[in-house]
Every structure is written in structure tokens, then in C-alpha cells.
Amino acid sequence: MARASMSLLLPALCVIPAFSVAALAAFPGIFASEPSGADEKSWPQWRGPERSGISTETGWAVEGTELWKKEVGLGYSSASIVDGRLYTQGFVPASEKSEEGEDVIWCLDAATGKELWSHRFPAKRWAMAHNGGTNVTPSVEDGRVYTCEREGDFFCLDAKSGKVLWKRNAKNDAGIEKLPTWGYAAAPLVLEDAIYLNAGSVIAYDKKSGEVRWKSEDLGHAYATPADFTWNGKKCLAVFNGGGLNIIDRSNGKRYLNHAWKTNYDVNAATPIVIGEKGDQVFISSGYNHGCALLKLGAEAIEPVWESKVMRNHMSGCVLFEGHLYGFDEKKLKCIDLAGKELWAQEGLGKGALIIAGGKLVIISDKGDLAIADATPQGYNELSRTNVLQGSVCWTTPTLLNGLIYARNQGGTLVCRDHRKKASK
Numbered sequence: 038m039a040r041a042s043m044s045l046l047l048p049a050l051c052v053i054p055a056f057s058v059a060a061l062a063a064f065p066g067i068f069a070s071e072p073s074g075a076d077e078k079s080w081p082q083w084r085g086p087e088r089s090g091i092s093t094e095t096g097w098a099v100e101g102t103e104l105w106k107k108e109v110g111l112g113y114s115s116a117s118i119v120d121g122r123l124y125t126q127g128f129v130p131a132s133e134k135s136e137e138g139e140d141v142i143w144c145l146d147a148a149t150g151k152e153l154w155s156h157r158f159p160a161k162r163w164a165m166a167h168n169g170g171t172n173v174t175p176s177v178e179d180g181r182v183y184t185c186e187r188e189g190d191f192f193c194l195d196a197k198s199g200k201v202l203w204k205r206n207a208k209n210d211a212g213i214e215k216l217p218t219w220g221y222a223a224a225p226l227v228l229e230d231a232i233y234l235n236a237g238s239v240i241a242y243d244k245k246s247g248e249v250r251w252k253s254e255d256l257g258h259a260y261a262t263p264a265d266f267t268w269n270g271k272k273c274l275a276v277f278n279g280g281g282l283n284i285i286d287r288s289n290g291k292r293y294l295n296h297a298w299k300t301n302y303d304v305n306a307a308t309p310i311v312i313g314e315k316g317d318q319v320f321i322s323s324g325y326n327h328g329c330a331l332l333k334l335g336a337e338a339i340e341p342v343w344e345s346k347v348m349r350n351h352m353s354g355c356v357l358f359e360g361h362l363y364g365f366d367e368k369k370l371k372c373i374d375l376a377g378k379e380l381w382a383q384e385g386l387g388k389g390a391l392i393i394a395g396g397k398l399v400i401i402s403d404k405g406d407l408a409i410a411d412a413t414p415q416g417y418n419e420l421s422r423t424n425v426l427q428g429s430v431c432w433t434t435p436t437l438l439n440g441l442i443y444a445r446n447q448g449g450t451l452v453c454r455d456h457r458k459k460a461s462k
Contacts, residue, residue: 099397103454116445183227211237219260226262347366347373368384
């Protein structure tokens with residue numbers, strides 16, 4: 038950690054809402070104007086509708102104001118929003134220093150932060166050199182919420198009521214003996230009638246019943262959410278685990294290719310990025326001074342196109358936009374091209390996280406500054422910066438939808454910022 042990745046500590050997260058006519062009537066003045074451009078209506082999963090970290094929404098304001106805040110428990114889980122409901126999770130300790138407590142899966146009104154329901158169950162903090170908490174971002178599809186916690190309990194809940202429809206344990210289903218050092222962090226990937234979960238072994242579940250369809254071989258510590266793509270006419274998953282990059286068949290879990298990529302503590306946590314019309318190139322990046330690579334998928338092996346330390350994603354992965362990669366090289370925000378050339382670097386944001394919306398970078402610094410900048414290879418051009426979160430580190434990916442931006446810190450404060458443009462008088 039996305040997701041998020043410690044990126045590991047999780048792929049750091051996202052969120053966002055859609056609003057009904059009734060919601061508008063209930064909150065007069067909230068929508069002074071509608072954003073222009075595409076309206077995705079929802080942000081149902083890790084890295085958004087297309088799992089790319091990109092929103093096509095335009096017409097939102099670079100300056101904003103706080104709309105609401107909510108305490109959701111310790112952790113790094115981002116939020117997913119469908120039908121005006123926001124879903125996330127956090128760990129609530131029994132006391133300030135306690136390792137015992139409960140994980141809470143939250144359903145909130147995305148416009149107000151009001152709790153609509155919550156599902157609670159016993160859990161442990163899992164501090165491991167940080168303050169601990171949840172890692173996984175929920176996925177929402179067809180009226181159901183799918184989410185996992187760091188020890189492998191995997192839930193399917195009714196999105197409206199919070200009723201548990203089925204429950205599995207991914208560690209047991211994967212058949213592995215040892216959990217990842219920081220616990221599971223990969224988000225469930227819902228594709229067609231199946232759910233794919235990176236639990237060391239990748240497991241394919243029937244999304245309705247929860248039955249296991251297949252599991253892959255053990256691929257190593259699991260923090261990164263897989264990327265789906267088509268390669269050589271086959272539906273595949275690119276899986277970046279402790280053992281490196283693996284290309285597996287979505288229909289049966291067969292591994293076609295592997296590229297070894299050894300990082301300290303087996304932390305390969307950033308979602309791999311598939312590049313090219315043929316789907317035969319994959320970008321990977323890791324922290325701990327390892328670096329990044331653009332890899333070419335061959336018939337028998339994976340070969341590096343190039344490898345470099347120009348981008349070392351530790352807490353959050355890169356976003357590919359108009360042929361350029363934007364991401365955090367340890368404590369520097371950078372833009373690099375697909376040849377691995379650094380085009381610019383910006384200090385002062387720490388190990389932050391970002392998305393891209395309407396051609397702009399939406400950045401959260403590790404100290405809680407929300408910065409908006411142009412997404413351009415020409416240089417870093419910051420348009421606004423506001424401190425929106427205090428008290429603990431921010432490694433969770435922000436998200437923007439319908440002019441609202443959501444950000445979260447590790448201590449559990451989730452803030453909603455209003456960046457809708459006001460109607461001209």
C-alpha cells in the first residue's frame with residue numbers, strides 16, 4: 038500500500054459520490070452548479086471506475102472548503118462510493134494503547150458523513166512499526182460490498198443494510214502458512230461474475246456464493262491489487278507480489294510468466310500498470326531504494342525494456358496520464374516519461390499520494406496538505422494548497438467526484454472537501 042501501496046500499508050485510497058434529486062432537495066445550496074465533463078456517478082473500487090487513478094471530471098474548483106469530517110478508525114483504507122453511499126473501514130482500539138479492538142466497515146452518507154450502518158467484528162491493531170489499522174479498500178458492485186481485513190476475513194455485505202451475505206477466510210482459502218508482515222492490503226477485484234483477491238495465492242471467488250473457483254500457486258507476500266488486462270487474446274491478471282511480477286490466467290490461475298523482483302521485507306505494494314495497445318508492457322515500482330522497471334512480456338519470458346531508480350514508489354503507486362507517469366519517488370513527487378527519463382521533481386510533499394482529475398494532480402502530502410497542480414510534463418505548477426488533516430500521517434489516496442474531494446489520515450479522520458464551482462451571479 039491500491040491500494041496502497043508501505044504502499045503496502047496499503048495501497049492508499051480513494052472515494053466519492055453520486056447524488057439523487059431527493060438528496061439535492063434535502064440539502065439546499067449544496068450543489069451551486071454541476072461540474073462539466075464526464076460524471077462517473079460512482080467510485081466503486083480501488084483507483085476508481087477504470088482502476089487507473091484517473092477521473093475525467095472537469096469543472097471543479099482548485100480552491101475548496103471543508104464540508105464534513107468523520108472518525109472512522111485507524112488505518113489506510115480508502116473509500117468507495119456508489120449511489121451516494123460511502124464505504125470504508127477502520128480499526129477502533131479498546132483503549133488508546135490496546136492491541137485489541139474491533140474493525141468497523143462503515144456505510145456513510147457521502148454528502149453529510151452521517152452513519153447509515155456499520156458492521157463490527159473483533160480485530161487486532163497490527164502496529165508493526167506504525168500505528169496500525171486497516172489496509173483494504175472495499176469494492177462495491179451490484180448492491181454488494183466486498184472487503185477483506187489484514188488477517189484474511191473476507192466479507193460480502195448487502196450494500197443497503199450491511200447484512201453479511203457470506204464470509205470466507207482468504208488465508209485459509211489460499212492455503213498459506215504465514216500472513217504478510219503488515220497484513221493483507223490488496224483490494225478485491227470484481228470482474229464479471231467473479232472476485233479476485235490477492236492473498237499470497239490469488240483466489241477467484243464466485244461473487245454471488247463466495248465459493249472458491251480456483252487459486253493460484255503461492256506468489257509471495259500480498260499487498261498490491263492485481264491489474265486486469267488482455268494479453269495474446271487471453272484475459273489475464275498482472276500480480277505484483279513479494280516474489281515479483283506474475284502474469285496469470287483469469288480463467289484458471291495458471292501462471293504464464295514471472296519476473297523476479299526482490300525488495301526489502303518483500304514489499305512490492307504498488308498496483309502494476311499495463312501499458313500499450315497490445316498489453317505487453319508492464320510498469321512496476323517499489324520503495325526501499327529498489328526502483329522501477331518497464332517490462333516487456335515475451336512468449337517465454339519477461340525482459341526489462343529499462344530499469345532505474347528514478348521512481349521508487351513506497352506508499353502509493355504511480356498514475357499513467359497522457360504518456361507520462363506521475364508518482365512519489367520516496368519523498369519527491371515526480372513526472373517521468375515511458376523511457377524512464379525524469380522530467381521534473383518537486384520536494385516538500387513527503388511520501389504522499391495522488392490521483393488525476395480533469396488534467397490536474399490531486400495530491401495529499403504525508404502531513405495532510407491537499408495540493409492541486411497541473412498534470413503536465415512541463416513542470417510542477419501548483420494551483421492551491423491547504424492543510425486539511427492533522428495529527429497523523431496521510432498515506433491514503435484522495436479521490437474526487439462531483440466536485441467533492443475525500444482524504445483520510447492514519448488516525449482515522451476522513452474529511453470531505455467541497456470543490457464545486459459556485460454558480461456565477
